[in-house]
Amino acid sequence: MSAFVDPRACVVTGVEFDNPSRPGASITVRHLARGFGGKQVLHGLDLDVTAGQFLAVVGRSGCGKSTLLRLLAGLDRPDHGSIAFDEGEGTEQKRIARVMYQEPRLLPWATVLANVEVGLGPNRDATGWRSRAFEALSAVGLADRAGEWPAVLSGGQKQRVALARALVSRPRFLALDEPLGALDALTRIEMQQLLEKVWRREGFTAVLVTHDVAEALTLADRVVVLQGGAIAQDFQVNSPRPRRRGDRDLAHLEEQILSHLLSS
Amino acid sequence: MTDFVTTIGAERALRQQAVRPPPDLSKIFHDITPWLVPLLLLAVWQAACTFGALSEAILPSPASVLEAGWRLTLSGELPRNVEISFLRAIAGLAVGGGIGFSLGLANGLSSLCERLTDSTLQMIRNVPHLAMIPLVILWFGIDEGAKLFLVALGAFFPIYINTLHGVRTVDPHLIEMAESYGMGPGALFWRVILPGALPSIFVGLRYALGIMWLTLIVAETIAAQSGIGYMAMQAREFMETDVVVLSILVYALLGKLADVIARALERASLSWHPAFQNKSGR
Numbered sequence: 001m002s003a004f005v006d007p008r009a010c011v012v013t014g015v016e017f018d019n020p021s022r023p024g025a026s027i028t029v030r031h032l033a034r035g036f037g038g039k040q041v042l043h044g045l046d047l048d049v050t051a052g053q054f055l056a057v058v059g060r061s062g063c064g065k066s067t068l069l070r071l072l073a074g075l076d077r078p079d080h081g082s083i084a085f086d087e088g089e090g091t092e093q094k095r096i097a098r099v100m101y102q103e104p105r106l107l108p109w110a111t112v113l114a115n116v117e118v119g120l121g122p123n124r125d126a127t128g129w130r131s132r133a134f135e136a137l138s139a140v141g142l143a144d145r146a147g148e149w150p151a152v153l154s155g156g157q158k159q160r161v162a163l164a165r166a167l168v169s170r171p172r173f174l175a176l177d178e179p180l181g182a183l184d185a186l187t188r189i190e191m192q193q194l195l196e197k198v199w200r201r202e203g204f205t206a207v208l209v210t211h212d213v214a215e216a217l218t219l220a221d222r223v224v225v226l227q228g229g230a231i232a233q234d235f236q237v238n239s240p241r242p243r244r245r246g247d248r249d250l251a252h253l254e255e256q257i258l259s260h261l262l263s264s
Numbered sequence: 265m266t267d268f269v270t271t272i273g274a275e276r277a278l279r280q281q282a283v284r285p286p287p288d289l290s291k292i293f294h295d296i297t298p299w300l301v302p303l304l305l306l307a308v309w310q311a312a313c314t315f316g317a318l319s320e321a322i323l324p325s326p327a328s329v330l331e332a333g334w335r336l337t338l339s340g341e342l343p344r345n346v347e348i349s350f351l352r353a354i355a356g357l358a359v360g361g362g363i364g365f366s367l368g369l370a371n372g373l374s375s376l377c378e379r380l381t382d383s384t385l386q387m388i389r390n391v392p393h394l395a396m397i398p399l400v401i402l403w404f405g406i407d408e409g410a411k412l413f414l415v416a417l418g419a420f421f422p423i424y425i426n427t428l429h430g431v432r433t434v435d436p437h438l439i440e441m442a443e444s445y446g447m448g449p450g451a452l453f454w455r456v457i458l459p460g461a462l463p464s465i466f467v468g469l470r471y472a473l474g475i476m477w478l479t480l481i482v483a484e485t486i487a488a489q490s491g492i493g494y495m496a497m498q499a500r501e502f503m504e505t506d507v508v509v510l511s512i513l514v515y516a517l518l519g520k521l522a523d524v525i526a527r528a529l530e531r532a533s534l535s536w537h538p539a540f541q542n543k544s545g546r
Contacts, residue, residue, distance in 0.1 A: 075444055098445075105441040109459040109536040118455075121446035149536045165445075 024052035024205035025085045025096050025172040027072065032081035034067055041067045042229045045081070054199055054206045056216030059226035060261060065209040066177055068226065072207060073097045073175040085173070098171035100179040104158035106150040112161050113137060113146040119165035136168035137161070140194060156187035160194070167198060174199075176208040180215065192218050196242060213257050217250045218243050225257060227264055233257075324506040329513065332506035341495065346514060349480060349491040352408070353518075356415025357476050361469070364420040368427025368468075372461070373453075378428075385424065393417045394482055406487035411480065418479040419472040426468025430461030463537060466530045473522045481515055 029047040033040070041064040049055050057065045070076040072083060074097055085096055098119070106115045116133040137143050140160040150158055159179055166174055176195075180188045196219055199206050210216050216223045217237055225233040235257065239249050306326055312318045313325030320328065336342035367385070371378040393414060404410035434457050442456045484493025492511050499507035534540050 073444065075440065099441075101437070101441065103437060105437050107438060107442075107456065107459070109462075109534075110455070118442065118445055118447075122448070149541065151536065151538045151541065 023172070024203055026051040027173065027205065027207075028082075028084045029072075030082050030084075032068070032071065032083065033079045034064075034071060034076070035079060040229060042071075042078075045230050047224070047231060049205055049207065051086075052203050052205055053222060054208070054220045056208045056210060056220035056223045057226055058210060058213055058216050058223060058257065058261070060264070061211065063226045064229050065211075065226050069099075069175050069177050069207060069209045072173075073099045075099065096171065097173045097175055098166040098169065099175045099177065100159075100162055100166050102178045102181055104150070104155075104162040106158055106161055106165075108150055110150075111146065112142065112148050112150060112153070115150060115161055116164045116168050119168040121169055133164075133168055136164040139167070139198065140164045154187075156183050156191060159183065159191060163191075163194070163198070167202065170202065171204055173205045173207070176206060176210075178210050181210070181212075188215070193242070195219060200241070213254050213261070214245075214250075217254055217257075218245070223253075223257065225260060232264070233260055321503065321505055324509060328506045329509050332504070332510050336495075336507065336510070342510075342514075345490060345492050345495045346518070349484065349493070350518065352411050352484075352491065353415060353476050353480050353522075356412050356480070357419045357472065359412065360416030360419035361423045361472055363416070364423035364468075364472075365427050365465070368424045368465075369431060372428045372431025373457070382428075385421075389421050389425075394479065397483070397486060401487050406489065410487060411483045411491075414483050415476055415479045418475040422471035422475060423465070423468040426464045426471070427461060430464030430468075431457060433464065434460035463534060466526070466534070470523065470526050470530075473526055474519070477515060477519045477522070 027047070027049040029045060032042055032045040032047075034042045045068065057068060059065050067076070071078050106112075107118065110118070113130070113133055116137050117129055119136070120129050120132065134143060134146060137146055140163050142157060142160055142164065145153065145157070150161065153161065162179070180191050183191060192215060195206075199219075206219075208216065208219060213223075220237055223235045223237060224231050225235075227233075235253060237250070237253065239247055243250060309318075309323070310326050313320065313323070313328075318325075324332075333342060367381065371382055396414065396417070400410045400413055404413060438456055438460065439452065442452050447455065480491075481493050484491040485497050488494040492514050496508050496511035499505075499511070531540050
């Protein structure tokens with residue numbers, strides 16, 4: 001299994017950030033509604049995500065998964081309902097949340113290191129930003145590419161830079177909008193392992209939107225099925241980590257979720 | 265039979281050696297290829313003049329054009345006129361390009377500003393700027409102001425349109441990303457919008473350089489008392505064909521020079537762009 005895995009991608013170096021045990025944020029969503037041009041995408045959605053949980057949201061295309069994620073990340077405003085972090089309203093979403101998009105969205109005119117530095121946000125002028133950006137880059141195994149242009153990187157490497165950018169500010173909530181969708185199968189497996197590793201080390205709350213049920217089951221503590229703008233089913237995934245592909249329990253769960261999606 | 269085969273093999277090897285000279289030589293050959301045709305034409309031209317196929321009054325030989333250039337350089341007439349034309353071109357480009365760049369940015373960033381000015385500018389754009397010459401002469405006489413106005417007007421539109429287009433076409437995904445990472449308007453402009461618009465702005469600049477020389481040539485031949493165009497018109501009066509040809513060549517050289525500078529600037533500031541990266545840079 002590990003024969004084709006780039007060792008640099010998996011071995012998270014012993015880099016420790018200044019505050020290693022900062023907890024993830026808990027998220028409380030109540031009666032969330034959002035529509036676009038008369039079409040109601042989400043209505044009356046309730047969801048509780050505990051601190052540090054890895055939640056996966058699966059569903060058919062157009063079921064509102066991405067809309068939900070954009071609302072959670074503060075990229076969009078709900079028509080009705082509320083999203084609260086840490087059981088208190090009014091927390092600045094943008095300061096807690098970081099997003100990994102389907103595309104890497106790197107600035108092509110900035111070096112790899114400068115792209116990671118973007119993730120520090122307005123604090124980037126604080127002293128030591130360069131070493132922090134560099135640490136984040138080492139954590140995804142790309143320290144030796146720091147000075148290069150994004151254009152020379154492969155798709156998987158670009159997503160690793162995007163991951164370093166998302167993590168450099170030590171977010172308490174990471175929203176993942178199908179970030180591995182465009183990668184080839186092997187790179188995908190490497191990235192899943194890397195994601196799991198940084199999540200376990202950093203302890204942030206993660207919400208992953210995907211239509212790949214197997215991927216959701218490899219990574220998440222909990223998988224919810226989104227249907228008709230609300231949560232239709234909720235599964236706990238208790239298999240021990242790191243999860244093996246071909247695990248019987250996971251295969252059974254995958255079958256259950258898929259048949260639910262197919263029958264809908 | 266075997267001998268025959270080896271001979272062919274050896275011959276082929278020899279021929280390959282002959283076809284593929286050592287690397288340095290092939291590189292030199294590669295570098296001079298673009299110059300072969302111009303040099304050949306020059307040689308034909310010189311030969312035609314020397315053997316009397318072309319009269320000096322129609323087209324003077326390259327040697328006499330060179331000689332005219334040398335004569336006018338010594339007298340100081342050529343450097344003085346080149347300097348004047350060059351300054352006019354640069355000043356017109358700076359004024360017209362500066363206004364075009366500012367308006368392009370303003371209209372790209374603010375929809376109010378765009379609604380206010382863009383349709384007016386598009387109407388003006390449809391007037392060929394050289395058609396303004398009679399009016400410009402009435403306004404400014406044959407002063408420096410006339411040339412400056414015309415060159416600025418000509419250089420304005422390519423830069424305006426391409427700056428506007430560049431700002432508009434910056435990837436909205438990148439802007440959303442930058443905003444979600446807490447970039448303020450200033451940082452957003454300097455780190456995302458301007459670099460994203462730069463390739464298009466350079467297209468505008470190179471286009472403006474072409475129009476700049478064209479406008480200047482027309483303006484200087486019609487209404488001027490100095491400059492390369494004036495020098496050519498004076499020479500026409502005295503049937504000095506060599507000076508006329510010299511003026512044309514000087515314009516061509518200046519145009520080429522401006523383009524080379526613009527390309528170098530482009531390469532230096534767009535080194536991130538895949539189009540400017542050498543493929544071996546991996």
